[in-house]
Amino acid sequence: MPTHALAVTDAGDGLTRLAPTDAASAARLRDLVEDSIAMIEQRLKDAGVTLASVQPEGTDRIRIFLPGMMEPERITAIFARKVKVSFRLIDVTMSAEQAQSGTPPAGTEVMFGFKDKLPYLVKASALDGDDISYAGPGFTSDTKEPIASFRFNGRGTRRFAHITAENVGMPFAIALDDKVISSPVIREPITGGSVQISGNFTLEEANSVAMLLRAGSLPGRLGPVEQQVIQPAAKP
Template sequence: MHRSNFITRLRVALAMAAAIAMPGAASADAQLDKMRAKVAAFIAEKMEKLGGSRVVYRVDTDGLREAVVAELRDDVYKTLREGRIAFSGLAIRDGRVEVNIPDAKGREQLTRKLASAAEGLPTHALAVTGSGDGLIRLAPTEAASAARLHELVDDCIAMIEQRLKDAGVTLASVQPEGTDRIRIFLPGMTEPERITAIFARKVKVSFRQVDLSMPAEQAQRGAPPDGTEVLLGIKDNKPYLVAKHSALDGDDISYAGPGFASGTKEPVASFRFNGRGTRRFAHITSENVGKPFAIVLDDKVVSAPEIREPITGGSGQISGNLTLEEANSIAMMLRAASLPGRLGLVEQQVVQPAAKP
């Protein structure tokens, strides 16, 4: 095989490795691992010949623990309210969720429902302890915490691959290192700070109300109303007059991924909110039926659908003549915005080519 063709195929392979597996692809994870292994082997060979940059990041394990416990508290609150279980003192203390439930049947009902929700989900297994006076404490098991960390590292790797691809960096290897670190090799690149600059800030996602008091084009030419600004569409540069204040942000997203619309089968980016986001989104959509609502990614409007009815299920879709690659890219940015904490830079260095024998 011609060398340039081989490099081209591996570049395509790296781009494919950044994609999220579509539903129904049973062996997608195994195929992705094999693809990454092939890319890593090729990149290692290129690093020996060309040298390049080595960058190591550490995921924010403290931020992950805080996010997981906060999510657990929201789940406990939702379960208690839906089950009409009397309680008091729901709080986070020492990395655990505490709640006082005087009625023994209420305590049993809570733990049973939480256990049922976690069934088959290793990342959601709980350790529950009680003091005998109605106070119970809940926390993720060690195995669940380890599974969550593994999941976070995988999400970060996918996000890094996608953002490198979006930045035009197609020749790179992104691999886990230990339990909480991620290693990036970039053959031929002698300025690692160019790469670290890409990840120096967190992706900013916001959900904002669209102002209909005046045409966006008029606001763009003159002065927009107080509390608003004009942002452009991510694909068509169409102006949108939106509120400066964000009604929801990326921290409220619990999941995002590409998929296909059920009716048209067109590519979409689907997302789902956490408990807090679900409640806020339900309130916002109930108050603004018939009005457009902008989804903004890094100050670019990716979609501004009209709210047709209250959305109480906590999920939505971004559509609008997207390619599958665009849907995947948008979903990855939404996931990046919801990742707990930030990537911490551990090391960046220039690697010299191996000496010739």
């Protein structure tokens, strides 16, 4: 946090108190509302809900208008869902097609690709998304292909470095819920904590993937304040 965003006061007994300024708190709340609106819009789109209007209301509320939606409990379930991000090694002892028609190795399961729809035989999660500290869309430096990139925190960086060092030459899957969004081969230990995901994404898809990586759950803790179902007026 920038130093100008903190108020410094004397707490007595040789102690100094640091607290966010009112301006910094207001800016943080605005950012939280904006991120929440973006995530809500993406969740609605992924659920096939169209014609939705999501707008800020006041400083700390969001109004969602859903024309034609007569199932408010369905919308509540959409927002309650937490997206699970996982990093899984791919089992190469058997093809995914063989696993589908036979008995897969213990501790594995078949997942399908986000775009290619192909089956992948993956092992149990080696690392989850709780240690992701940043994610955003971008472009490759050579082909300018849209990508999603992310960065681990200190703990995630150490764990990912260990996993990649132990499995050089092996493919691994980056999955959102039960969909594999990328399946790169580990070429060398990744020790810096920064990762790029490519998958023939459009820019919109790269932004969507980055958003889900950045906030598996909604950025802020949201709760319903008011809910109304408005019936169309009968014609006279």
